[in-house]
Amino acid sequence: MSIGLTMMDVGRTFEGPSGSVVALQDVDLTIAPGELVSLVGPSGCGKSTLLRSVAGLDTEYTGVILADGEPVRGPDLTRGIIFQEPRLFPWLNLWDNVGFGLRASGSARTHRIGELISLVGLSGFEKAYSHQLSGGMAQRAAIARALAPSPGVLLLDEPFGALDAFTRMRLQDAFQEIWLAQRTTAILVTHDIEEAIDLGQRVVVMTPRPGRIRRVIDIDLPYPRDRGSERFAAYRREILGEFDLSHAGAAHAV
Secondary structure, rough: OOOEEEEEEEEEEEOOOOEEEEEEEEEEEEEEEOOOOEEOOOOOOOHHHHHHHHHHHOOOOOEEEOOOOOOOOOOOOOOOEEEEOOOOOOOOOOHHHHHOOOOOOOOHHHHHHHHHHOOOOOOOOOOOHHHHOOHHHHHHHHHHHHHHHOOEEEEEEOOOOOOOOOHHHHHHHHHHHHHHHOOOOOEEEEEEEEEEEEHEEEEEEEEOOOOOOEEEEOOOOOOOOOOOOOHHHHHHHHHHOOOOOOOOOOOOOO
């Protein structure tokens, strides 16, 4: 079951040899259950820091982060996370990787694993190990593994950034289909403006460090989205304008 997220006055400061670095400041954001939100912003603006805080992997933030009304105090199976690298366990095959975090056993476990492998389009590769999978296939497996415990929130930290352009677009389409089928609450951190528009119901634009929310843009386009349409291009120009980027070719500039 999808759950909602609330962030109020969230900040994060890191202490280093050269002094304090404020990564996040005064972040306020509410995400409804089942909503998919994209985060974009310059490198170092705190997008991944915010995602790690929501995941419970970084609990040194200030302010309040609530998941389904409860404070986030650490990692939880209700919040799944997918990184840029698949991070599959190399000693386990695909079937066992997907089922690693499942609490179910017996026929329920078997059904759930099989269902997810089919959902991400990897039927027939159940016995394959990570070194036998392409980058796109491994990332599909990582998505299936994150979905296995039926998390209420899915957090994606540039999950397609390490893939070639063709594989990236195919996997974006596959993820969109999975999300439409599951309607899990999701936050996507990305440097790719077109990806943010293609997948997100809203695009959250963040400022350079310290990361604040500059603007939230509703994407009023039906799924699947036509990247060649004028409305898509208009959203792209609007978001690029938030970064004072003068040429329309800068899709990956943030």
